[in-house]
Amino acid sequence: MNIDKINLKGLTLASAQTYGNVRMIPLIRNKIRGDLRIGLKSYDEDYSVVDLNDKTKYTSYIPHGFIVNWDNNGSPICSFGTELYRKNIRKDNKVRVKKRMVKKIDKNKLRLLPLHLSMEYYLAQHFFGSDIIWDEYSKDFTKYGLGSRSEFTYSGSDIYGLEKALKVFEINENQVGVLLYIADAFTSAFIVSHPNDYRKLHNSLVEDFYCDLIQHYNYLYKELPDMFPKIDDSNINSINDLRKALDNSRSDLKDFYNYTASNLLDCYVESKNIYKMGTFNLYNFITYLDEQNENHIGECIYREDGEIEYLKTYRLDKDQTNRIKLLKTLDKYDWNLRDTARSMNQSKNSLIQYIDKLGFGYILKPDILKNALNSL
Amino acid sequence: MDKERLNQIIKEDLLLFINACCTCTVQKEFYTNRYEQKMSLDFLHEYMLINYRTYYMRILAVNINQFNKTIIILNLLSNGKSTPPQLRFEENRLITSALYKLPANRVYKLFQKIRQSGINNRRTRAIVKNYLNNRKDLSFDIVKYRKKINSAVAHNHIKLDGEANDFLFSGYKSGRFKTELFESFRQAHFSKEAVYKLPYTVAEGFVKKHKINRSIFLDKIKSKMTLNEKLRSQELGNKKNIKIKIDLSKASLTKIALYALSLPYSRRKERLDELDNALNKAAKRIISKWNLGLGKVAAVLDCSYSMSGSSEKKRRPLAITLAGHYLLKNASSEYKAFWTTDVKKSLLLQAKGQSDLNTPFLDALEWKPEKIIILSDGYDNSFWRISDIIRIFKTKIEKRKRTGVVHFNPVFDAHELEPRRISDLVPTIGLRDSEDIPSLLPFADLGEYKESLSKLENFLNYCKERLMKQVLI
Numbered sequence: 001m002n003i004d005k006i007n008l009k010g011l012t013l014a015s016a017q018t019y020g021n022v023r024m025i026p027l028i029r030n031k032i033r034g035d036l037r038i039g040l041k042s043y044d045e046d047y048s049v050v051d052l053n054d055k056t057k058y059t060s061y062i063p064h065g066f067i068v069n070w071d072n073n074g075s076p077i078c079s080f081g082t083e084l085y086r087k088n089i090r091k092d093n094k095v096r097v098k099k100r101m102v103k104k105i106d107k108n109k110l111r112l113l114p115l116h117l118s119m120e121y122y123l124a125q126h127f128f129g130s131d132i133i134w135d136e137y138s139k140d141f142t143k144y145g146l147g148s149r150s151e152f153t154y155s156g157s158d159i160y161g162l163e164k165a166l167k168v169f170e171i172n173e174n175q176v177g178v179l180l181y182i183a184d185a186f187t188s189a190f191i192v193s194h195p196n197d198y199r200k201l202h203n204s205l206v207e208d209f210y211c212d213l214i215q216h217y218n219y220l221y222k223e224l225p226d227m228f229p230k231i232d233d234s235n236i237n238s239i240n241d242l243r244k245a246l247d248n249s250r251s252d253l254k255d256f257y258n259y260t261a262s263n264l265l266d267c268y269v270e271s272k273n274i275y276k277m278g279t280f281n282l283y284n285f286i287t288y289l290d291e292q293n294e295n296h297i298g299e300c301i302y303r304e305d306g307e308i309e310y311l312k313t314y315r316l317d318k319d320q321t322n323r324i325k326l327l328k329t330l331d332k333y334d335w336n337l338r339d340t341a342r343s344m345n346q347s348k349n350s351l352i353q354y355i356d357k358l359g360f361g362y363i364l365k366p367d368i369l370k371n372a373l374n375s376l
Numbered sequence: 377m378d379k380e381r382l383n384q385i386i387k388e389d390l391l392l393f394i395n396a397c398c399t400c401t402v403q404k405e406f407y408t409n410r411y412e413q414k415m416s417l418d419f420l421h422e423y424m425l426i427n428y429r430t431y432y433m434r435i436l437a438v439n440i441n442q443f444n445k446t447i448i449i450l451n452l453l454s455n456g457k458s459t460p461p462q463l464r465f466e467e468n469r470l471i472t473s474a475l476y477k478l479p480a481n482r483v484y485k486l487f488q489k490i491r492q493s494g495i496n497n498r499r500t501r502a503i504v505k506n507y508l509n510n511r512k513d514l515s516f517d518i519v520k521y522r523k524k525i526n527s528a529v530a531h532n533h534i535k536l537d538g539e540a541n542d543f544l545f546s547g548y549k550s551g552r553f554k555t556e557l558f559e560s561f562r563q564a565h566f567s568k569e570a571v572y573k574l575p576y577t578v579a580e581g582f583v584k585k586h587k588i589n590r591s592i593f594l595d596k597i598k599s600k601m602t603l604n605e606k607l608r609s610q611e612l613g614n615k616k617n618i619k620i621k622i623d624l625s626k627a628s629l630t631k632i633a634l635y636a637l638s639l640p641y642s643r644r645k646e647r648l649d650e651l652d653n654a655l656n657k658a659a660k661r662i663i664s665k666w667n668l669g670l671g672k673v674a675a676v677l678d679c680s681y682s683m684s685g686s687s688e689k690k691r692r693p694l695a696i697t698l699a700g701h702y703l704l705k706n707a708s709s710e711y712k713a714f715w716t717t718d719v720k721k722s723l724l725l726q727a728k729g730q731s732d733l734n735t736p737f738l739d740a741l742e743w744k745p746e747k748i749i750i751l752s753d754g755y756d757n758s759f760w761r762i763s764d765i766i767r768i769f770k771t772k773i774e775k776r777k778r779t780g781v782v783h784f785n786p787v788f789d790a791h792e793l794e795p796r797r798i799s800d801l802v803p804t805i806g807l808r809d810s811e812d813i814p815s816l817l818p819f820a821d822l823g824e825y826k827e828s829l830s831k832l833e834n835f836l837n838y839c840k841e842r843l844m845k846q847v848l849i
Contacts, residue, residue, distance in 0.1 A: 013729065017757045020409075026730070168407055170681035170730045170757070173717070189396050228761045233768045242768060250759050269706060 002271045003109035003283055006264055010307040011191070013179075013254045014172050021221050022165035023184060025257050027177035034279060035071040036193040036301070036309050039080025040064055040201055042112070045096040050113065050120070052100065056127075057075060061155075062096075063207040068110040068301070068310070072278040079197050080109075082109040100274050102282065110277060113207055114312050118297045121272070121284040122316075123149045126327040129363070130335030136352075137335070141363040146328050151320060153209035159218050163206045171199055177311065179261050180205065184224055186261050186294060193301075212318040229253055263294040264289065264313060279304045290323045291318070308341060323358050349375045383829040390431055390832060391822065392794050393424050397440035397448075398816065399795050399806030400788035404686040406693075412790035418445075420793060425451050429458060431468045436474045437839040439815040441808040445474055446486040453503070454495045466840075468499065473843050476508055483507065484521040487528035501532040508534060513721065516542060576601045591616045603627055607635050617837045624650065625657035630809045632658055633699035636723060637691045644724055651723055655699070659706040664816040673708035674745035676736045677701055677715050678752035684727035694727045696786040697751045699810035704749060707814075715734045715739045731757040733798070737765060745782045753787040754796030754804065763799035770801050782820040784813065 014026040042064045050058040067080035101117045104110055128145040140147060156162050159182065169178075176198045177191030190205060192198050229249045237243050258265060264287060271285035280301050286303065287296045298313030316324070333339035341351040352364060352372035361369055378479055402414045423661050424432045436448050449471050452459075459467050483800045485497075487504055494822030508528070511517055518540055528534070535541060539558060542550050548562040561569035565581050571582045571593075579597050583590070594613060598620045601609065606622040613620040624632055636644060636651045644651070677700075683693040701722055705711045714723065714736035717729040733756045740748050756762045766781060783804045796805040801819045807813065822832050 015732070015757055015759045017730065168682065171728070172730050173728070226761070228758070228764070231760065231764050231768065233772055236768055238773060239738065239769075242741075242765065242773065243738055246738070246760060246765075253759055325390050 002273055003285070003300075004268055004271070005219060005266075006269060006285070006298075006300065006311065007306070008191075008265065009175065013257050014175070015253070016257065017169055018224055018227070018229055019165040019168055019183075021183045021218060021224050022162055023181040023224060023227070024165070024169055025179040025181075025261075026172045026175045027179065027277065028174050029174055029176040029193075029195065032174060032194060033074060034076030034194055034235060035074045036303075037069045037079030038068045038192050038194070038201065038310060039069070040204060041067055041080065048096040048098060049050070050098045050101060050116070052120070056124070058101070058123075060115065060116060060119075062113055062116055064112050064114070064360055066112050066201075067105070067275070068112060070108055070110075070277050070280055072108070072280075079194065079200075092110040110275065110282075112282070112299075113206075114299070115314055116163055117274075118284055118299045118312070118314055119151065119209075121299075122297045122320075122324065123151065125286075125324055126331045127186060130330075132334055132336075134193045134337070136337055136364055136368050138363060140367050144361065146360075153211060153314075154215045156206035156208050156210060159210060159215060161218070161222075166206055167204055170200070171202060178202075178205075179257070181260070182210075182214050183221035184260075185214060185217050185315075186263065187214050187259065187315055189264060189298070189311055189313045191300075191308055193309040195251070208312075209314065211315055211320065213317040214315065264296050264298075280309060282310075286324065289321055289328065291321060291325065295321045319358065323360070326358055326360070328354065348372070386428070387822075387829040387832055389424075389428065390435075391819070393420055394438055394440060394819070395794045395806040396420050396788060397435065397438075397806075398808055398812065399441070399786065400790075401441060401808065403688040403785050405689065405790075406682045406684065406686055406753070407787075408790040410688075413788065414794050416788075416790040417444075421447055421451055425455060426787070430463060431458075431836065433463075433470050434836045434840050435482040436470050438836065439839075440598050442478055442482050445478060446482055446489075449474060450486060450489055450493065450495075453490065453497075453500045453819075454493060456497055456499055468503070469844055470840065471503060472506065473846070475503070475509075477843070477846075480511075480517055480681075481521065484517070484524035486527065487531075488524045491531040496531065496787035501534075504528055504532045505534050507538065514540065515555050516575065519557050519561050520578055568665040572596045572600065574600070576605050577610060589733040591618060594618050594620075604631065607631060610635065611638070624654035625661075627654075627658065628809065629658040629662060629699045629703060629811050630695055633702070633720065633810070634691065636726065637695050637698065641724065641726075648721065648723055655702040655723075656706060659702040660815065662703060662811050663707045668707045668814055668817070670704070670708035671712040672744075672788065673704055673712075673747040674740035674743055674748045675701060675704050675711070675713045676733065676740050676748060676750040676752070677713055678731055678750075679715050679717055679719060679725055679727055679729075680755075681728050682729035682731060682753055682755050686765045691727065693753055693786040694725065696807055696810050698722060698725055699811060700751050700784065701808075702747075703810050703813055708747075710745075712740075712743055712745070730758070731756050732763060733762045734758040734760050737762060741769060741779075745779065747782070750781065750783040750798065750802075751807075752783065752785065752798065754783070754785050754789065754798050756798060763801070766799040766801050779819070782817070782818075 008027065010030055012030060012343045014028055016023050016025045043062055048061060048062040052058060069077055069080060101120055102110060102112045129141055134141045174195050176193065176195055178187045187210060192201060229252065231245060231249065236245055267287045269285040269287050271283045273281055273283055275282040280303055282299065282301050285300050289295050295316045296313045296315060298311060300308060301310035303309055303322045307318065311349060329343065330340050333343060337348050341348045344351065349372040352369060353376060355361060355364065356369060396417060400413060400417045402410060402417055404410050405413065429807060432448065433452055451468060452471060486833060490500060490532050507697045508514060529536065529544055539553050539555050543558045548565050553559040558571040560570050564574055568586050568588060571579045571586065576597055579600065581584055583593050594616055595618050603626060606620050607627050632654050679694060679695050679697065683697060684764060700714055715730050716736055719725055733752060781802045783798050783802050784807045786807045787795060788806065789796040795804055797804045805816050805819050807816065818835065821827060822835065
């Protein structure tokens with residue numbers, strides 16, 4: 001069973017906290033069960049290579065992995081790093097080679113590489129190209145698919161002010177997650193299952209990666225306006241009235257917060273169940289792609305009753321959205337260029353130009369590409 | 377500009393500066409770092425020194441923190457030329473009196489700074505010499521602050537009585553001394569036993585030289601410790617199983633609160649009654665000196681994560697809040713505390729959670745107190761701005777003005793050059809030690825817009841006279 005919408009069932013929004021141009025909205029869990037815990041395992045290599053199942057390799061700087069423990073009977077357990085375990089001594093390597101993005105390392109224990117899991121899902125979309133060998137495509141593409149795909153992102157430590165904002169952020173009681181906005185652009189959502197795990201993982205947000213657009217916004221807007229509601233005080237005559245007005249505006253503001261993240265929370269998503277662990281399911285997802293709006297990729301764990309236990313998202317920038325959208329459209333029309341062009345209201349040549357602009361020129365035969373580029 | 381507006385600006389400048397001087401110690405804070413703090417404070421001092429010289433020196437008499445007093449004295453001494461002739465006498469008296477009220481370590485550090493900044497004039501030399509000659513136990517100071525007094529004496533060409541100069545400049549190599557403490561210091565270089573006749577900090581320096589076991593050292597030296605040193609070494613003593621006896625309630629209120637909060641949760645729980653008693657006693661001691669006469673008081677107390685301070689000021693804002701809680705509890709006829717998080721026992725307090733001032737403030741209003749005192753760092757991230765609530769309460773709900781609201785802020789905000797405000801309708805007062813609450817309460821009234829500059833001037837004059845009368849030299 002796949003999910004079609006990301007919801008925040010079981011969570012409540014608290015008031016936003018702002019520092020510099022970073023705004024964060026805390027998410028508070030109503031009921032803590034403690035049967036799914038997430039711990040952090042740091043890696044200090046320069047870069048890591050992940051060996052995927054299908055003979056492909058994923059290479060990136062990976063600062064840490066998450067270790068997920070769960071209990072099938074729903075009884076509370078402790079998270080990785082707090083239990084007694086033997087320290088394994090390893091040589092000081094510059095490169096780490098890992099097997100798979102998600103790996104079962106013990107009974108009821110799973111290692112996953114946060115966000116890289118989603119990125120890999122994103123990069124692998126329509127990786128093997130077309131089943132039909134159309135004339136226009138290059139030999140390599142028909143034989144091997146897209147070959148080597150890569151995307152550039154910025155590390156959180158490049159986003160000026162994020163580290164300080166995370167440091168001075170006041171974590172609420174029972175807080176398990178946060179909606180992160182940089183320069184008031186919705187950047188990322190991060191949710192875990194247990195408040196203690198959140199406390200531990202809060203600062204790991206600075207080690208995550210963020211898209212080019214966010215980095216731009218971060219340069220452009222250094223200060224944010226306050227996000228306090230305007231109060232209509234005409235009918236307030238007693239402290240009780242004041243309290244009522246406060247409660248009303250509290251719920252209004254929560255709706256507003258929800259609205260600001262609506263491109264993640266209200267959108268339909270395309271998801272894939274990648275792991276089942278007892279009553280929990282791990283999914284990858286991409287929001288329904290819309291060039292006019294923000295688009296996100298991410299990974300999440302849902303409990304069987306629909307409560308969200310883990311969520312981490314990455315916002316795609318415009319080019320990244322366009323690339324994935326193009327691949328999807330091509331796939332929809334069986335990689336037939338003419339049909340695809342028609343569906344996009346373009347000529348075939350301008351579609352080829354568009355393909356080249358997005359960095360996929362190499363999938364076409366050089367002469368066809370050259371002709372198309374010269375024809376315009 | 378008309379005169380009234382001008383006076384208003386002067387008054388605002390003065391209050392801003394006094395507020396900054398009450399809080400800032402150029403230490404790292406939760407939101408701002410050392411450099412930001414230093415830049416802001418240096419600017420304020422320079423601005424005051426150039427524009428309001430007369431007020432600047434009189435502020436020495438106000439209950440600002442010791443750190444800022446030393447900066448004012450240093451600035452005044454380095455700028456003697458610009459003192460108007462008719463005020464020279466007053467300025468000198470103020471500096472001398474302020475020096476006597478400061479603890480010795482601050483003064484000697486100031487003397488060292490005088491040398492480092494190359495200030496050398498007749499007045500400075502006289503003031504330093506006068507201070508040294510009037511110390512009750514100079515030989516003790518000389519042993520304890522050797523380096524600093526050395527630089528003061530050398531820089532100002534002072535000839536001290538007795539063997540002091542020999543001791544300062546030739547040290548233990550110049551042979552036997554008649555002064556007992558000097559002789560002990562000399563002997564301590566050769567004998568283990570003589571070490572224990574020295575002040576704690578000096579003796580500490582010999583521990584490594586003689587390879588003395590730390591536990592034995594601590595046990596033998598504990599009688600030589602000052603009150604604050606004893607308080608600081610309590611946990612060290614516990615680790616080594618050595619009981620360092622101390623009458624907690626004799627220490628200052630904020631220091632006890634700091635000590636209490638430094639204890640781990642379980643230890644605090646064990647010693648709940650003892651700490652509670654000590655805090656109450658210390659609070660009562662302060663109140664007995666002041667005629668506060670507070671009626672029904674509600675305290676809105678912030679214990680959010682930002683009150684945990686910084687690596688340099690660990691839990692200080694929180695300790696000030698806790699101490700303030702005890703002070704107000706003992707000073708008012710009816711009292712209730714409203715914390716930002718759910719605090720059952722105030723001593724088991726922890727700085728965590730979001731700064732939500734809305735809820736406790738509304739709860740406090742409902743209780744209908746005569747006075748509301750808010751202790752917070754001024755960073756509010758609740759749903760509503762606290763200033764909006766205060767505005768609505770003052771303008772719409774409470775038509776006839778009754779409830780007084782005062783905000784005490786233990787944190788200096790370097791960006792705004794003053795402790796962060798929570799509302800324009802409420803005076804914000806900077807606070808370094810909770811003991812200053814009684815003396816700073818009058819400022820709350822002075823901060824109001826309608827109050828005139830002359831009232832503040834009167835207050836400054838009163839402080840000045842009081843200081844000069846207290847210390848007669």
